[in-house]
Amino acid sequence: MRRVVWLLFCREWRLAWRRPGDLLNPLVFFALVVSLFPLAVGPEPSMLRSMAPGVIWVAALLATLLSLDGLFRSDYDDGSLEQWVLSPHPLALMVLVKVLHHWLLSGLAMVLLAPLFGLMLALPLSSLPVLVLTLLLGTPVLSLLGAVGAALTVGLKSGGVLLALLILPLYIPVLILGTGAMDAALQGMPVTGYALWLGCLAMLALSLAPIAIAAGLRIGVSE
Amino acid sequence: MNWSFFHKLGSPKWFHDISGRWLPWFAVAGVLLLSVGSVWGLFFAPEDYQQGNSFRIIYIHVPAAFVAQSCYMMLAVAGIVSLVWRMKLADVALKCAAPIGAWMTFVALLTGAIWGKPTWGTYWVWDARLTSMLILLFLYFGIIALGQAISNRETSAKATAVLAIVGVVNIPIIKYSVDWWNTLHQPATFKITEKPAMPVEMWLPLLLMVLGFYALFTVSLLMRMRLEVLRREHKTRWVREVLEKSS
Numbered sequence: 001m002r003r004v005v006w007l008l009f010c011r012e013w014r015l016a017w018r019r020p021g022d023l024l025n026p027l028v029f030f031a032l033v034v035s036l037f038p039l040a041v042g043p044e045p046s047m048l049r050s051m052a053p054g055v056i057w058v059a060a061l062l063a064t065l066l067s068l069d070g071l072f073r074s075d076y077d078d079g080s081l082e083q084w085v086l087s088p089h090p091l092a093l094m095v096l097v098k099v100l101h102h103w104l105l106s107g108l109a110m111v112l113l114a115p116l117f118g119l120m121l122a123l124p125l126s127s128l129p130v131l132v133l134t135l136l137l138g139t140p141v142l143s144l145l146g147a148v149g150a151a152l153t154v155g156l157k158s159g160g161v162l163l164a165l166l167i168l169p170l171y172i173p174v175l176i177l178g179t180g181a182m183d184a185a186l187q188g189m190p191v192t193g194y195a196l197w198l199g200c201l202a203m204l205a206l207s208l209a210p211i212a213i214a215a216g217l218r219i220g221v222s223e
Numbered sequence: 224m225n226w227s228f229f230h231k232l233g234s235p236k237w238f239h240d241i242s243g244r245w246l247p248w249f250a251v252a253g254v255l256l257l258s259v260g261s262v263w264g265l266f267f268a269p270e271d272y273q274q275g276n277s278f279r280i281i282y283i284h285v286p287a288a289f290v291a292q293s294c295y296m297m298l299a300v301a302g303i304v305s306l307v308w309r310m311k312l313a314d315v316a317l318k319c320a321a322p323i324g325a326w327m328t329f330v331a332l333l334t335g336a337i338w339g340k341p342t343w344g345t346y347w348v349w350d351a352r353l354t355s356m357l358i359l360l361f362l363y364f365g366i367i368a369l370g371q372a373i374s375n376r377e378t379s380a381k382a383t384a385v386l387a388i389v390g391v392v393n394i395p396i397i398k399y400s401v402d403w404w405n406t407l408h409q410p411a412t413f414k415i416t417e418k419p420a421m422p423v424e425m426w427l428p429l430l431l432m433v434l435g436f437y438a439l440f441t442v443s444l445l446m447r448m449r450l451e452v453l454r455r456e457h458k459t460r461w462v463r464e465v466l467e468k469s470s
Contacts, residue, residue, distance in 0.1 A: 148385075148389055152369060152382045152385060152386060153369070153372070155373075155378075156372055156373065158372065162368055162369065162372050165361075165364060165365050165368050166365040166368070166369060166386060168361070169358050169361040169362050169365065169390075169397070170389070170390070170393050170397075172358060172397055172400065172401070173393075173396045173397055173399075173400035176400045176401065176403065176404040177400060180403070180404065201396070204396075208392065212385060212388075212389050215306075215385050216382065216385055219378055219381045219382050219385065220378075220382075222378065223373075223375050223378045
């Protein structure tokens with residue numbers, strides 16, 4: 001079992017590095033969305049500071065969604081998804097490896113980039129660790145929930161907009177908790193409660209989402 | 224316990240027969256309840272001491288919101304039944320109930336907005352309850368869109384079932400987070416005031432309207448399901464017999 005997980009991880013890793021564009025584009029998109037806001041609402045630092053948590057989180061949401069659109073598509077097209085479904089190993093586990101790998105390359109990169117944008121949006125230095133922490137806890141949830149939608153739309157030609165329609169309402173709790181934590185940090189209040197709740201959501205998604213993703217993929221493959 | 228009725232539910236023909244017998248009863252009950260409830264509520268119930276006559280929209284607003292919320296629960300139950308027991312009728316129910324639920328949510332939001340103007344002075348507030356209803360509408364849209372996007376009927380049914388279940392797991396989380404968000408951001412701008420205990424003359428018509436809305440929901444759901452069953456089974460002999468008998 002451990003061997004399968006490792007092999008799968010290596011395969012994903014190789015595949016990802018052979019097409020670096022797929023990894024970079026969501027990050028560039030993230031950067032672009034964040035930089036559009038100061039252009040749209042004006043460069044006044046106090047306004048930017050109050051908007052920054054929301055802007056960064058919404059941009060992270062959209063970038064995750066964008067990067068998830070093709071998560072299972074190439075596997076579906078070349079038939080390896082069918083092999084996964086047929087293999088004796090639990091599909092949920094393999095799916096979990098794939099999604100976590102995806103998070104490692106896209107979600108984690110966003111987490112690391114976020115402090116930079118925080119500074120650009122005039123966030124005080126002291127609030128940046130909170131930003132990183134909440135994104136670190138929140139982005140896996142985004143990846144896992146989004147993968148459910150990606151699995152359900154895997155066989156469809158026009159997956160992108162549909163994926164957004166299915167998944168964005170489910171992202172709302174993460175958005176609320178993440179921005180709430182940032183607001184609390186900006187006002188100098190404790191953020192432990194938010195972080196714990198985000199951790200709860202992450203655990204819940206980690207344990208339940210793979211099952212739903214596996215169910216979705218089985219449906220998509222059987223078509 | 225005798226489970227034969229449960230297995231019969233899987234047969235479209237049986238459903239078509241039995242629902243045809245139920246339908247008139249529900250229709251009569253719905254018409255009676257809705258007409259008595261609305262006339263009573265709109266003309267005879269006492270005025271609210273604060274809101275005057277504008278509170279009377281409650282007789283549409285609250286029943287619609289009730290049905291909108293329970294309809295989503297029904298979708299999830301139908302989804303589980305369809306995934307676990309592979310029951311065709313559950314697929315049909317899931318597909319037919321989603322648009323009705325979406326309409327009910329829309330009606331609840333619309334009447335809420337109309338009611339909000341005289342009471343709060345604005346059509347829309349980002350109040351926790353309003354926001355959760357809006358999210359519920361989006362969840363319905365997602366289910367309808369997914370059902371329409373997949374052309375294969377069986378795959379579409381299974382996918383919407385999974386989505387409905389995922390949605391229902393998320394609903395409490397969304398609900399609580401939205402409540403929390405609201406209390407954090409706007410502590411005391413507007414509150415849907417803790418309703419003072421209504422007098423009997425006010426809530427009795429409301430109860431009638433709620434029951435009437437459920438009857439209306441059942442009638443429209445059964446009619447849509449019957450149509451869908453006929454459409455799906457159009458190649459079978461019993462459907463041809465039914466159609467010949469009616470024409």
